[in-house]
Amino acid sequence: MTRAARDYDDIPGTYVFDGEHSRRGYALNMFCMSLNDEANRAAFAADPEAYLDRYALTPDQREAVLTRDWLGMLQLGGNIYYTFKLAIFDGLTMQDVGGAMSGMTRDQFTEMMVAGGRPPDGNRYRREWRSDTGDDRDEGNDRGDEEDEHGGGDRG
Amino acid sequence: MTGAMRRTSTGVAIVAELVAGIGTSHVPAVGAAIDNGRQGEPYWAPYFDKIEPVRAWMAEADPDVCIVVYNDHASAFSLQIIPTFAIGVAAQFPPADEGYGPRAVPVAEGHPELAWHLAESLILDEFDMTIVNEMPIDHGCTVPLSVAFGQPERWPCRLIPICVNVIQYPAPTGHRCYQLGRAIRRALDAWPGDERVVIFGTGGMSHQLQGERAGLVNAEFDRAFMDRLVADPVAQAAVGHTEYMREAGSEGIELVMWLVMRGALDSDVREVLRVNHVPTSNTSNGLIVLEPR
Numbered sequence: 001m002t003r004a005a006r007d008y009d010d011i012p013g014t015y016v017f018d019g020e021h022s023r024r025g026y027a028l029n030m031f032c033m034s035l036n037d038e039a040n041r042a043a044f045a046a047d048p049e050a051y052l053d054r055y056a057l058t059p060d061q062r063e064a065v066l067t068r069d070w071l072g073m074l075q076l077g078g079n080i081y082y083t084f085k086l087a088i089f090d091g092l093t094m095q096d097v098g099g100a101m102s103g104m105t106r107d108q109f110t111e112m113m114v115a116g117g118r119p120p121d122g123n124r125y126r127r128e129w130r131s132d133t134g135d136d137r138d139e140g141n142d143r144g145d146e147e148d149e150h151g152g153g154d155r156g
Numbered sequence: 157m158t159g160a161m162r163r164t165s166t167g168v169a170i171v172a173e174l175v176a177g178i179g180t181s182h183v184p185a186v187g188a189a190i191d192n193g194r195q196g197e198p199y200w201a202p203y204f205d206k207i208e209p210v211r212a213w214m215a216e217a218d219p220d221v222c223i224v225v226y227n228d229h230a231s232a233f234s235l236q237i238i239p240t241f242a243i244g245v246a247a248q249f250p251p252a253d254e255g256y257g258p259r260a261v262p263v264a265e266g267h268p269e270l271a272w273h274l275a276e277s278l279i280l281d282e283f284d285m286t287i288v289n290e291m292p293i294d295h296g297c298t299v300p301l302s303v304a305f306g307q308p309e310r311w312p313c314r315l316i317p318i319c320v321n322v323i324q325y326p327a328p329t330g331h332r333c334y335q336l337g338r339a340i341r342r343a344l345d346a347w348p349g350d351e352r353v354v355i356f357g358t359g360g361m362s363h364q365l366q367g368e369r370a371g372l373v374n375a376e377f378d379r380a381f382m383d384r385l386v387a388d389p390v391a392q393a394a395v396g397h398t399e400y401m402r403e404a405g406s407e408g409i410e411l412v413m414w415l416v417m418r419g420a421l422d423s424d425v426r427e428v429l430r431v432n433h434v435p436t437s438n439t440s441n442g443l444i445v446l447e448p449r
Contacts, residue, residue: 006398007398008397008398008401008402011369011398011401011402011406012368012369013367013368013369013370014364014366014367014369014401014406015366015367015406016325016401016406017323017324017325018325018326019324019325021325022235022324026235029230029234029235030234030235030236032230033230033234033235035255036230036231036252036253036254036255037253038253038257041255071367071368074366074367079230079323079366080365080366080407081229081230081323081365082230082235084365085230085254085255088254088255088256089255093185093437094185094365094437094438095437095438097365097370098365098370098371098438101366101367101368101370102367102368102369102370102371103368109370109371112371113371113373113434113435113437113438114199114435116373116375116434116435117362117371117372117373117434117435117438117440118364118369118370118371118372118373119372119373119374120372120374120376120377120403123369123372124402124403125402
């Protein structure tokens with residue numbers, strides 16, 4: 001049984017960390033949280049596969065961690081404040097990860113931020129991302145994909 | 157409780173004085189820029205130039221206690237236990253290791269007596285606080301202190317941290333946060349001490365760290381938020397979560413914590429200082445100083 005539709009479901013490119021999301025991502029997020037501890041960071045660095053065995057990740061979550069699929073981790077229940085612990089472990093910045101999740105390089109992402117960030121206009125509703133410009137970007141939310149269309153390429 | 161009040165020679169009750177409320181972002185990269193001596197770099201200098209008057213104001217205000225309302229980011233709390241509102245009553249609060257070692261900032265000295273008074277008063281006032289005896293403080297708390305005080309050997313005030321869950325949906329409503337602020341003020345007005353208190357509401361402004369929409373900034377929303385925070389906080393407190401997330405980004409929901417600060421102030425306030433700067437890291441950075449009239 002899935003929960004009723006929510007009024008935030010139509011925000012594009014956004015994974016609201018609600019109860020359903022949190023349940024799905026619990027083990028993944030708790031793995032990420034464990035990297036706050038120096039000894040755990042050392043253990044994960046020494047043998048990532050063995051370290052991940054300590055957490056009840058799904059095969060998809062495990063793969064997303066090992067391949068550093070930042071968007072995939074969110075889609076599988078990750079929360080950015082938790083998954084960012086893994087990015088810190090890798091020596092990455094929010095610009096690296098923000099770019100990776102939105103299909104840009106770090107430099108492109110940083111440039112967008114310095115120019116004032118991603119504007120709200122055209123980015124409030126999923127329907128605004130549905131156009132025929134051929135971008136294959138996922139619209140986010142990972143549920144209620146009533147039609148799996150894709151948005152324009154001029155949002156960066 | 158007024159019967160126990162200390163009084164001046166003219167019979168006026170001595171209570172804590174709420175000197176001001178400060179709203180500020182708590183961007184970790186700002187802390188890193190300070191810690192690593194990068195404040196003068198071209199990327200950072202314009203921001204740090206803008207906050208210089210705030211530091212001057214703080215030095216003048218010289219509070220005894222800072223109540224910092226912020227959200228923990230998977231440091232003291234995790235998904236294991238998620239308190240909606242928590243208050244730190246410890247004597248000391250060490251900086252947290254958020255994955256790259258703790259920030260090189262002082263251990264903050266708490267104010268257990270006042271913190272326990274707040275906890276007791278708030279709970280009897282029907283705000284069911286989680287009481288925390290041991291907790292490290294992460295960038296949500298230490299960055300506002302750095303913004304306000306720079307890099308002293310010791311923080312020049314004592315700290316009472318109040319944590320609000322804004323990571324696990326749903327965060328408490330803006331209205332509830334505003335009401336919590338009012339209850340904090342009632343508690344301060346019943347505290348028989350003469351401490352000068354500044355309350356911080358932190359987080360925001362517009363930003364989205366996650367997903368394909370990462371990088372969203374809505375400077376117009378941020379300006380309107382500040383305007384209403386000053387002039388019509390009750391109206392701002394009625395704004396729902398989805399509007400914050402849609403207009404100010406998924407992490408823009410942190411702005412509800414500014415309403416705790418605003419609730420603690422009088423209905424009529426004087427805006428002393430306002431700073432807006434885009435970007436610091438992936439965030440629209442804002443800061444406002446409000447004094448009671």
